Every structure is written in C-alpha cells, then in structure tokens.
Amino acid sequence: MDSIYKSLTAIVGDGHVSNRPEELYIYSFDLGTAEPHRPDYIVSPETTEQVQEIVRLANRENIPIVPLGGGLSLAGLAVPLKGGILLDLKRMDQIIEVNEKARYAVIECGVSQGQLTSYLERHHPHLTHSEPGAPPAATIAGNVMIHGQGDLAQPYGFTSDMILGLEVILPAGELLHLGSCAVGTGWFTLHPLPDVGIFLGWYGTTGIITKLSIKLFPAKKIRGVGTFVVEDENLIPEIIFKITHTQMAEDIIAFSSAIPPFTRELHHINVNIAADSEKELEFREEIIWDDTLGEYIRSGDGGYLGFVRGLQRPQISKTSDYKKGGGFEYVGGIMPVETYPQCYREGRDISERHSIPYTVTGRVIGAAHSMMFAWTYAFNRADPETIRQAREALHETDDLVMKLGGVIWKPGTYGQKLVLERLEPDTRELMKKIKALIDPNGIMNPGNWEIP
Amino acid sequence: MHELKFDQDLCLRCGTQACLTKCQYIEFDGETAKKEILKIATGRDSFVLHKCVTCYACEEYCPFGNHPFYLIAERQEALGISPVPRPLVQRAVNLGIPFRGEPDIKEINGPVLNMGAFSDHMHLIQGKLFEGLPVISTDERKMFHYFCQLMYLHYGKDSVIKKRLPGIIETIAKHKPTEVICFHDECYGAYTSYCDAYGIEVPFKPIHFFEYLYNRLIELKNMIQPVKLKVAYQRPCSSRLSPDKHLFVGRIFNLIGAENVKREFVDENALCCAGAIQGQRQEGSRKRAVIQQQRNVEDMKKAGAQVCVFNCPACLQTIGDLVARNGIKPIHMTDLCRLAIGEIPAGWR
C-alpha cells in the first residue's frame, strides 16, 4: 500500500479513502463537457481537524488537493486537472446553529441546499435562504466559492454577499476565522473588521471553507410565481427596471427557449411574489401587474399569464432532455441588464450555428444592478460530436460575454484565460502575490485561477 | 374554407336578442343588442367585440342555435381586435404545436375515451367506471395531436381552429373508433357544435363525458352508496357549447345522492373560473377575474357547499386552491362518482 494512502487512512479511517479505479473514474468528470481527469485519491473527511491534517499532508508531499461539494458547478471546476487528492466534503454536513432572531445559520461545508431548505421548512418555517436552481445536492459552500445566486438574489444579491462568517483552512494547514466569529462572539456579521476577503469566488484555490454563517431571510406564508410574457426582447430591460422599482418581488427570471414551442421567440418573465396574507398578496400583485405593467397589457405588447402558488424549489433545468443523452452545460455571464436583447439574439445565433435548440435565461441580481445571463447547450453524452459542438458553443459564448461588456461567471479554464487576459496588470499582480503568499506550492485546485 | 352557418335573418326576426341581453359582462337593452349583433353580422365594428370576455355563454343563450359567439370570435380576428395581448396569443398558438414525436395509432373498432390535451390527468380515469374502455391520447408528450383547438376562441384566433381541427379529427379517426367519449367537454363541443357550425365532417360519434359517466353509473347501480355531500358544480365555459348535455350534471348528482346546493350562479347564470379573463387586454381584467372568483366561491359558501365539483381540469387548476382555502373541497366529477361506488380517489379525506 502506498504511503500517502496509508497516511490518509490514518487521518479519516478505513472506508473513507479510495484509490480504486472505478471510484477514481467516477470522480474524474462532472456533468458538463469538461475533459475528464482522474484524481489519485478520494478522501472524505468528517471534521475540520481531519481537513487540516489532510491539507498539511498534501502540502508536505506537494500533492494537489481539490475540494468537492456537490460537484454540480458544471464547468469542470472540481475536476482534478492535475490529479492528486479529491477532497469530498459531503460528510461534513452538520447544521450547527440557526439563530432565529438574527436570521442566520452556521453550517458545515458539506451542507447541501436541499438539506438546509428542508431543515428550515421543518424547524424554522418563517425563515428561508437564497436557494439556487441547482439540484438539491449542491452545497452552499460550493455556491459561495463560485459567487452563485439563488432565488433571493434579486432583493439581496449574490449568495457570497450573504456570508456572515467563515472558517477557512489555508494550504499550510492554518485554521482561521473571518467576521465577528474571529473575535469570539457569535457568527452574526462579517463586518466591521478590516476586509480580508480572499476566499469567496476563488474555487478553493486559496483555502478550504469548513464552516460558514449564511444569512437567512423572512419566509412569507404564501410564495408563488407570476408570469409576464412579451415578444419583443427589447422591452425586457425596462420591464425589469420597473418591477425592481416596486420592491414587491423576490426572484425575477426572464427566459426564452426554442423548445417547448410555447417559449420559442417569446420572453417569459417569472416574478416570485411572497406575502403573509391574501391582502398583502393582492396588494403586491396589483402594484406589479396592474399599476406597473398595465400599460403593456393595454397596448397588447405584454401579457399577464397568471400566478401559481408554491415554489418549485429547485427549478431543475429541463434542457438536458432536448437532445438524446441527457447532457447540458451553460455559460453564465454577469451582465448589465440592458444587454438582455443582444445576449438573447447573439445566443440564439450561436445555438443555431451549432444545431442546438437555444435556451437562455436571465436572473436579476440586486435591484437590477446586474443579471446572471445563462446560455445553455444540450448534448448527447454518448455522442462525442455533440459534445464537441456544445464545447465550441460554450467557448464562443465565453467570448460573447466579454464582447458584450459582461464578466464570465464561474468560468472554466478557457473562460478564466479570457478574463485574466483582460485583467488590469496591477490587479493581476496583486492576485498573483496573494496566491503565492497563501499557497506557495500551488497545491490548491491547481489549473484554476493560475496567473502566469 | 369552412364557413360559419350564421343566419342574420334569424336575428332580424328574433324577439329577445337573448344572446346579448343575457350577457353577464356587458349591459344591453334589447334595441342596442339588436343593433350590435347586426353590425357584427355584417362585418362592422361593434363595442361588443372589444368588451366581450369570451365566456362562450351567448352560444347557449341564443334559442335558435345561431352561433353568436363563433361569429364574435371570427369577427374579432377579422378586425384585428384581439381580446388578449399579442404575446399571449402567440404563446397559445405555439402551445398547440406537437413537438415530441408522432402518435401511436392503434385501431380500436369500438368506443374509445379520448383524453385530448389532458393526458396528464390519467389519474382521473381510474377504477370501475372506466374498466375495459380503451383510451387514446394517453401520452403527455404527444397529446397535442389530439388537442381540439377550441381554446383559440378565447384568443381571437378562429383561423387556427379551422386550420388544425380537420387534422386532429383525422388522427382520432385513424384509431377507427365508433364512439369517441370526450374527457373534456370542449372536445365534445368541438366535434358537435363547432364542426356542425362550420360544416366540418366528423367520422365518429362524439359522446359527452357526463353522459358516459351517467350511463356507466346506471350499469353499476347496485354498487352506489349515496355520497350525502352538499355539492356546488363549477360549470366551465366549454359546457356552453353543449347545453343539451348540462342536464347530466343534475342526473348524476341525483343518482349518487349528492345534494346540489341552491346557488345564485348556477346553470345559465353560472360564473366561469375566469382563467381566460385574467390576462385579457381590457383595463382591469386581472382584478375582474379576482373579484369574479371571489363572488363565485362566496356564493358556494353561502349555499352551504361542502364540495365543489369540477368538470374541466383547467378550472380546477385555476380556482381549486381558492375553493379549498375557503373550506370547500375541490373534486373532479369522476372522483365524486368513484366515491359513490365505494372507491377512494387518491388524496380524498
């Protein structure tokens, strides 16, 4: 037995380490089009101390280490590009504290979106969190590591803006806390200490989050989705501006797709509305549909489709069903809302060029400060040609994001290169220095955010 | 192209103009009604074309079967007076496009139950009531091959119906049915009233769903235990196209011991679920729908209904939740009938 394997077993115990080929195979790819890469070991720790020891071992032995949550980020971000240790964090799934009055939850890094949702529904029904549309096995830690957005992104911003405290293990094994928890009080605020925000959005290349505190929000008794439909994509930015002005909505998502036919060349805007009573609900509906969007209805340019009670959480994409073989991947761009029309038109062109039915979605972040615009491409996993087509379409879309003045969200290696090329030299230099200082051996999720 | 059989002379001789004077949404005196229906009949604009909420009821109100509503829908399209905003029209037109494969045609050579565009409601045709009855349009992915298209009457898009309906009839006919029991009475209305009005040939005998249920219950009479529930019936817009079959509602209730509560909004005076109204272009449409739904449910409550019985799954989807929130159980007619023969439908408490 090799010595690394032995050391890992000594840390986490039998049954939580593997180098069996069939398991290495499974961990070598994600759901998207990224090329597979096999890890050398898979390790599944249960405690912060175990993570610390594993990281120390990796650093000492100069072995790459790649943290893995749900592995659902799609762009190959947790595929071990340079082999090494795949750190599967799913066993660290304790919900440590829910503070009702200050509305936050302290959780371990393996806690999944679905787990927190059902826990809150059961034990704290008047609290909720911002849940992304990802499958429920996606982790909250994984989501903040890629600056994700959930169904409360419109009122409250990126999930990573909802962090109130972090426990992080650095590549050399140091354990540190950020936020009020760092001075030994509760995990209720990230500010007002001086900012050392060098972990969120780094894909684990600067440290491994083992615990975090996340904001919770009021869960109203009634939550549902109302839908507005327009033909003219040019109307979307002004409609979104008007709806966000009302401050009456939660999630706002505009979408269009070639399949099914009823969404083709039409733009549906789903607006989540929440209320504690029928009176409040009707008030909000009146403000949004009648007072704010009534002019489009009367002119015949926009139509109110109705309000359906209950949230489908999460709203898993059906896109993968459109090509045989069940594969799909998307490029997300954080875009100015005003670019919606070009994002849609040029995205459709890319899809058509690659013979893929188009699917586009824009989720509003903040009071229309930006949107996450996603271009989704379906492919057949069993057909390398369709995978190649989808990959090409994804790369073209990465280029498009930059061309339209956006920033690629959770880019894979191709997109990272595009972003880094455009990064101001001084900013690049600082990022490079930070990375060199924290991870001198470059063991942390190598191949990502590497600055030459 | 198929032409509407509408006889203007009937209107000239008509004493009541019931089509419009009975309209629940627009106020008319007899004289105005006559003037406006003649304007419409002669292809001129009328405020009726702008104010009509497409409730279908005038089809029932006209004592001569003169099809005033089909006329209105046709003229709305001809004059470009769309009752709903353009994007919703486009969406609806696209909705009926089949996109997931061709239907599986099996020859039946006998009576058949057609689910139409409600293949996702197979749970409503369970149990003894449907034993041995072959069913077509059972695959959600392919249900639009069986979609009667009449929905476009709400959208000022009569032309879509005329274009697509003959093909749909052809698909059904390929199954070689003798009788087609229509799960949705809009389909029944299409293959009887609409096809008759436009001279579209139907090579099978359409059977109304409630007529089938009634006859089947008679066959199972020994099994019936009175349900002893006070029920209110939610009449759908589409039943206005087959008013001669509306009596089966009362017959079924009598047969299974359901007490049809005395309501204001019942029979001719029934209020529709307002699902078609909420998205219309006219100012205040959403609010109009909300208020109508509240009045409707209040009326059920006042009459002491314990259960609201639905015919159309779309109505159930639109106001079932509101009904339930008001302490009245929403249930589809088939499930009520199943209760009567000792079967417990899923979810019934």
Ligand SMILES: Cc1cc2nc3c(=O)[nH]c(=O)nc-3n(C[C@H](O)[C@H](O)[C@H](O)COP(=O)(O)OP(=O)(O)OC[C@H]3O[C@@H](n4cnc5c(N)ncnc54)[C@H](O)[C@@H]3O)c2cc1C
């Ligand atoms: C159908 C579908 C819909 C989606 N919809 C959304 C959406 O609406 N909004 C959205 O934001 N995302 C969405 N996603 C993307 C993604 O699934 C989510 O963002 C998800 O929360 C990522 O979490 P994960 O646990 O899967 O992360 P992973 O893929 O496991 O990890 C993401 C990155 O973070 C690193 N990482 C993971 N855990 C840690 C840790 N503890 N410490 C340090 N680094 C770590 C990984 O190495 C990787 O680089 C969607 C994905 C799919 C498949």
Ligand code: SF4
């Ligand atoms: S449509 Fe019928 S009810 Fe109306 S005026 Fe003509 S004949 Fe009379």
Ligand code: SF4
């Ligand atoms: S369809 Fe209804 S609203 Fe329209 S005119 Fe006839 S009865 Fe009145």
